[in-house]
Amino acid sequence: MSSEKDVVIRARHLAKAYRIYGNQQQRLKQVLFGSWHTYYRSFWALKDISFEVRRGEALGILGRNGCGKSTLLQIACGMIRPTKGEIMVNGRIAPVLALGGTFDAESTGRQNVLIGGAVLGLKRHEILEKMDSIADFAGIGDFMGQPVKFYSSGMRVRLAFAICAHIDPEILVVDEALAVGDAVFQRKCMDWIDNFRRRGTLLFVSHATSEVARLCNNAIWIDDGRIREAGTPANVIRAYRRATLIEQDNMRRFSAM
Amino acid sequence: MDGRTVVAQRRGPLARIGRFLAEPFKDAWHHRDLLLAILQRELAERFKGSVAGWVWAVTAPLLSLIVYTVAFSGAVRLPSGEVSGSNFDYALFIFGGLIAFNFFSEMAYRAPSLLHEYAHFIKQTMFPAEMLPIISTLRATAYASIGLVLMLVAQLVLTGTLHWTVLLLPIWYIPFIAFLIGMTWTLSAMGAFTRDTAYLMMTVAPLLMFATPVFYSTDQMSETLKLVFYINILTGFIEVLRDIVVFGQLPNPLVCAWVLFLSVATFYFGFWFFGKQRDGIADVI
Numbered sequence: 259m260s261s262e263k264d265v266v267i268r269a270r271h272l273a274k275a276y277r278i279y280g281n282q283q284q285r286l287k288q289v290l291f292g293s294w295h296t297y298y299r300s301f302w303a304l305k306d307i308s309f310e311v312r313r314g315e316a317l318g319i320l321g322r323n324g325c326g327k328s329t330l331l332q333i334a335c336g337m338i339r340p341t342k343g344e345i346m347v348n349g350r351i352a353p354v355l356a357l358g359g360t361f362d363a364e365s366t367g368r369q370n371v372l373i374g375g376a377v378l379g380l381k382r383h384e385i386l387e388k389m390d391s392i393a394d395f396a397g398i399g400d401f402m403g404q405p406v407k408f409y410s411s412g413m414r415v416r417l418a419f420a421i422c423a424h425i426d427p428e429i430l431v432v433d434e435a436l437a438v439g440d441a442v443f444q445r446k447c448m449d450w451i452d453n454f455r456r457r458g459t460l461l462f463v464s465h466a467t468s469e470v471a472r473l474c475n476n477a478i479w480i481d482d483g484r485i486r487e488a489g490t491p492a493n494v495i496r497a498y499r500r501a502t503l504i505e506q507d508n509m510r511r512f513s514a515m
Numbered sequence: 516m517d518g519r520t521v522v523a524q525r526r527g528p529l530a531r532i533g534r535f536l537a538e539p540f541k542d543a544w545h546h547r548d549l550l551l552a553i554l555q556r557e558l559a560e561r562f563k564g565s566v567a568g569w570v571w572a573v574t575a576p577l578l579s580l581i582v583y584t585v586a587f588s589g590a591v592r593l594p595s596g597e598v599s600g601s602n603f604d605y606a607l608f609i610f611g612g613l614i615a616f617n618f619f620s621e622m623a624y625r626a627p628s629l630l631h632e633y634a635h636f637i638k639q640t641m642f643p644a645e646m647l648p649i650i651s652t653l654r655a656t657a658y659a660s661i662g663l664v665l666m667l668v669a670q671l672v673l674t675g676t677l678h679w680t681v682l683l684l685p686i687w688y689i690p691f692i693a694f695l696i697g698m699t700w701t702l703s704a705m706g707a708f709t710r711d712t713a714y715l716m717m718t719v720a721p722l723l724m725f726a727t728p729v730f731y732s733t734d735q736m737s738e739t740l741k742l743v744f745y746i747n748i749l750t751g752f753i754e755v756l757r758d759i760v761v762f763g764q765l766p767n768p769l770v771c772a773w774v775l776f777l778s779v780a781t782f783y784f785g786f787w788f789f790g791k792q793r794d795g796i797a798d799v800i
Contacts (some may be wrong), residue, residue, distance in 0.1 A: 286708060337639055338794070339794045360639035373553060
């Protein structure tokens with residue numbers, strides 16, 4: 259049993275409710291008179307999630323679309339706050355979330371690196387020092403001075419990953435987005451992640467269960483906002499596969515009708 | 516919730532008030548690199564797509580200054596006893612009013628949609644959204660300053676002198692910026708939840724232009740009407756600016772104190788309001 263200070267992420271009974279409004283008026287009323295009356299219905303994207311990640315561990319997160327994975331990662335990265343429960347994150351966290359979607363289309367690659375780096379907590383001079391190396395890793399070259407709207411989606415992904423790779427994170431959060439890049443770049447990222455695994459902590463979300471099995475030493479399966487299965491990747495993946503197979507079976511039955 | 520937040524809640528009321536008052540400044544200092552990076556982007560973006568770029572920023576106020584000078588010199592007299600004899604004073608008088616009003620209206624129009632403009636940042640990254648009103652107000656400040664510099668140059672060229680009271684400009688600038696940041700915090704947080712805020716401002720701001728002494732002065736008004744006008748903080752800002760730049764006299768200390776009070780109140784109300792809505796913003800944008 260490792261000591262308390264080794265825990266880098268601890269989530270306790272996390273729950274997140276989104277407010278669903280019938281119409282715009284109710285939203286305005288909630289802002290103005292919210293202290294006296296409730297004008298919305300709640301949708302619970304996460305219901306009860308508890309887990310711990312220790313330094314150097316890699317946690318794989320499995321689950322179908324809409325099960326709450328993205329919400330969980332957003333909470334871990336501090337983008338949104340949980341409605342209930344608490345999360346403790348200890349260390350610099352780099353979200354490779356929905357890669358490239360965070361870029362500002364009108365700004366150049368360089369400006370986006372400056373903004374992105376600053377958001378992730380880097381000092382200006384540190385970013386400027388790493389600028390060439392980032393451009394090199396992304397393999398973008400002359401396009402660094404061009405607005406991001408002229409980039410291909412692959413170039414955006416490469417630039418986003420390059421930024422995350424260069425901020426020297428202690429915790430890396432990798433979303434499904436890596437699937438966008440071409441095979442060569444995916445290989446490059448996987449090599450980098452393998453290398454990162456030796457020193458850092460990883461949260462890894464992927465539908466490619468083989469990658470989860472290869473990279474992670476722990477896994478959780480989220481279903482409908484709750485943890486359905488937790489443990490070693492092999493066990494969790496087996497349970498997850500079985501459930502998906504049953505559903506595929508059902509689907510086949512429907513399509514045969 | 517991090518350790519710092521928990522500790523803060525255990526402090527006494529005085530310490531908590533002090534912490535609240537210091538918070539916006541600490542916050543901005545903490546994010547200074549980000550502030551700078553986005554401000555640069557904002558300044559570059561203002562005239563993006565145009566070949567002449569920032570030449571437009573100088574041309575627009577310059578043209579309006581020329582038009583006022585031609586239109587008003589000789590034809591119209593200052594409506595008050597403050598006439599210093601120069602024909603150009605009325606042009607400068609109006610120009611000063613417009614600088615202050617445009618400074619306000621640029622933020623009033625932009626604030627409700629500000630967070631929507633930056634939705635991609637707010638949604639996807641650990642972005643301190645409370646910095647955006649500060650950044651956009653700073654950009655408007657740069658723009659207003661161009662007008663102000665032009666006004667000082669015009670004053671120097673047309674009348675041959677600059678009043679020493681120009682040195683008091685910081686007592687105009689600082690409260691005005693604080694007021695606009697506070698206003699933008701409030702309006703942008705409301706605008707995130709409902710687009711009606713934008714329509715509201717589009718309706719109110721043009722009316723406010725005539726309800727504010729931009730083209731006239733409050734001097735001939737009855738005392739009661741004057742008091743009504745002073746509820747509008749812009750009246751104070753415009754008068755202080757005219758006093759120190761056009762007339763070269765010390766502004767009324769009572770007006771200064773009132774304006775300062777309203778500015779500080781707006782600033783902290785905005786900060787408190789934005790902080791209260793903050794968690795909801797990422798969900799609805």
